[in-house]
Amino acid sequence: MKAYLIDANTKTVSPVELADGLASIRxxxxxDSVDSEEINASGDQLFFDEGCFLRDQTGKGRFKLDNLVPxxxxxxxxxxxxxxxxxxxxxxxxxxxQQRITWL
Numbered sequence: 001m002k003a004y005l006i007d008a009n010t011k012t013v014s015p016v017e018l019a020d021g022l023a024s025i026r027x028x029x030x031x032d033s034v035d036s037e038e039i040n041a042s043g044d045q046l047f048f049d050e051g052c053f054l055r056d057q058t059g060k061g062r063f064k065l066d067n068l069v070p071x072x073x074x075x076x077x078x079x080x081x082x083x084x085x086x087x088x089x090x091x092x093x094x095x096x097x098q099q100r101i102t103w104l
Contacts, residue, residue, distance in 0.1 A: 003078040008061030042091035
């Protein structure tokens, strides 16, 4: 399914395919502890390392999407109709997503 990897270290947003759902997100983010926040009315979710607020992030980039709390390192945007329980293609377009991100 179509998703986007946000990498705050390189300040890039790249399209990715999630071949095996949440397992793919965990691999892309680099942690097993994943949380998510809804980012639009279409059900797209921002998936990020649940511990990124507590873990030592020295030297890692950060970004802010809209008015959400800043996230460190990497995150994934994917679609979901049920708060992240099942995944689907992201609805948001790449250019629109890029315009909503502030690099910190």
